[in-house]
Amino acid sequence: MITLVKGFHDILPDQAPLWEFITHSARETLKRFGFREIISPVMEKTELFQRGIGGQTDIVEKEMYSFADRGGENLSLRPEATAGILRAVVEHSLLQRESPLKLFTMGPMFRRERPSKGRFRQFYQINAEVVGEDSPYVDAETIAAAHQIMVALGARGLMIELNSVGCRACRANHREILHAFLSDHIGRLCEDCVRRMAINPLRVFDCKAEGCRSVMKGAPLISDYLDEPCRLHFDKVKAGLELLDVPYRLEPTMVRGLDYYTRTAFEVIHEDLGRSKAVGGGGRYDGLVHELGGPEAPGIGFALGVDRLVMGMDEADPRFARGVDVFVAALGEHARDAAFQLVHTLRSAGFSTETRYGAKTLKSQMKQADKLKARFVLMLGDDEIAANQVTLRNMATREQHTIPMEKAHEILQGDLT
Ligand code: HAM
Numbered sequence: 492m493i494t495l496v497k498g499f500h501d502i503l504p505d506q507a508p509l510w511e512f513i514t515h516s517a518r519e520t521l522k523r524f525g526f527r528e529i530i531s532p533v534m535e536k537t538e539l540f541q542r543g544i545g546g547q548t549d550i551v552e553k554e555m556y557s558f559a560d561r562g563g564e565n566l567s568l569r570p571e572a573t574a575g576i577l578r579a580v581v582e583h584s585l586l587q588r589e590s591p592l593k594l595f596t597m598g599p600m601f602r603r604e605r606p607s608k609g610r611f612r613q614f615y616q617i618n619a620e621v622v623g624e625d626s627p628y629v630d631a632e633t634i635a636a637a638h639q640i641m642v643a644l645g646a647r648g649l650m651i652e653l654n655s656v657g658c659r660a661c662r663a664n665h666r667e668i669l670h671a672f673l674s675d676h677i678g679r680l681c682e683d684c685v686r687r688m689a690i691n692p693l694r695v696f697d698c699k700a701e702g703c704r705s706v707m708k709g710a711p712l713i714s715d716y717l718d719e720p721c722r723l724h725f726d727k728v729k730a731g732l733e734l735l736d737v738p739y740r741l742e743p744t745m746v747r748g749l750d751y752y753t754r755t756a757f758e759v760i761h762e763d764l765g766r767s768k769a770v771g772g773g774g775r776y777d778g779l780v781h782e783l784g785g786p787e788a789p790g791i792g793f794a795l796g797v798d799r800l801v802m803g804m805d806e807a808d809p810r811f812a813r814g815v816d817v818f819v820a821a822l823g824e825h826a827r828d829a830a831f832q833l834v835h836t837l838r839s840a841g842f843s844t845e846t847r848y849g850a851k852t853l854k855s856q857m858k859q860a861d862k863l864k865a866r867f868v869l870m871l872g873d874d875e876i877a878a879n880q881v882t883l884r885n886m887a888t889r890e891q892h893t894i895p896m897e898k899a900h901e902i903l904q905g906d907l908t
Pocket of ligand 1: 573602604612620770772798
């Protein structure tokens with residue numbers, strides 16, 4: 492047997508309705524917030540992610556599926572969607588036609604992380620971006636959109652963890668102080684962090700190594716070094732979240748795992764799932780469009796991980812239990828032909844309809860109908876065929892009556908609505 496690639500997983504038919512429910516609901520919420528869909532490729536030039544996400548991040552340094560293709564081009568499976576979307580925005584000059592641009596996408600991402608509960612090597616994101624507006628109202632509104640997607644899915648125990656990582660100017664200031672602090676504790680830092688310290692010391696906040704974590708407990712925080720415009724922006728974002736009743740708590744050590752963030756950074760925590768893993772995250776990236784060769788355009792966005800959303804939901808929830816509208820049971824050879832045709836007529840008329848060719852007795856067919864959670868059963872025997880009739884059984888009330896065959900779908904239409 493050839494098995495799955497490690498860290499990849501199948502979404503089996505029992506779980507698929509849950510995925511459909513989540514993506515459908517998220518799509519509806521995003522549309523209400525003015526987002527339009529963009530579908531970009533799952534593979535891009537490796538350089539895009541190196542420049543976009545940052546060469547010193549774990550994602551780019553350790554987790555990308557990168558390879559040279561047969562033509563020798565360096566390509567990577569996308570580890571996230573933002574860089575690819577912004578590449579498309581720049582490449583197609585979308586901002587010249589529309590600003591702000593509000594785009595969303597959904598699809599698989601790839602990171603070669605160590606697999607664990609809720610952490611896969613192929614995972615699915617719902618991703619949204621607003622490009623071209625720097626108002627703090629947009630930050631609050633975008634965070635509210637992420638929150639609203641979760642609320643619409645029925646998630647409880649939601650919390651937004653919030654920080655500001657400042658702009659380039661505040662970061663330069665903080666960086667020197669942080670660098671000096673880290674130099675004093677260099678012996679306790681891991682190898683990666685010693686190397687990163689010189690290039691981007693803020694990354695050390697994101698390190699999972701025990702030694703680095705304990706050092707960082709006393710580290711100078713970026714939020715204490717915000718310049719006046721960044722501080723005012725952050726105050727307004729917080730006030731905006733309060734106006735919209737979006738629950739948040741400040742998390743001054745949160746810097747996120749990608750380098751493009753400026754000012755607002757946030758994670759969506761679903762406390763019912765345990766605090767260790769965020770269901771989503773995002774933030775502002777005011778320099779990224781320019782970095783990728785586009786105009787100086789600000790931006791903010793987020794991604795929610797569907798694999799983690801699914802963990803908080805119950806397959807047995809009646810919202811995902813999908814029964815068929817009609818089961819057609821046939822008794823006798825003649826009836827089988829008529830049933831075969833009737834199933835097709837009902838499907839063409841818009842009813843989800845099932846039958847079982849192998850099941851012979853009425854009892855076994857009724858069992859199948861129960862299993863399929865059919866709302867109605869249409870029973871056809873040779874006598875009924877001769878009279879051009881069928882028996883309609885309502886599976887909930889157990890009432891049944893005989894109706895003319897040609898009226899079947901009209902009657903069902905009325906009963907099912
Ligand atoms: P991220 O925090 O790297 O942000 O990922 C967002 C979400 O994707 C996580 O909160 C998690 O739910 C899910 N996720 C990430 N890695 C895995 C994994 N290995 N297995 C399962 N789920 C995972 C970004 O990707 C940014 N591009 C978000 C963004 C959009 N920022 C601005 N715009």
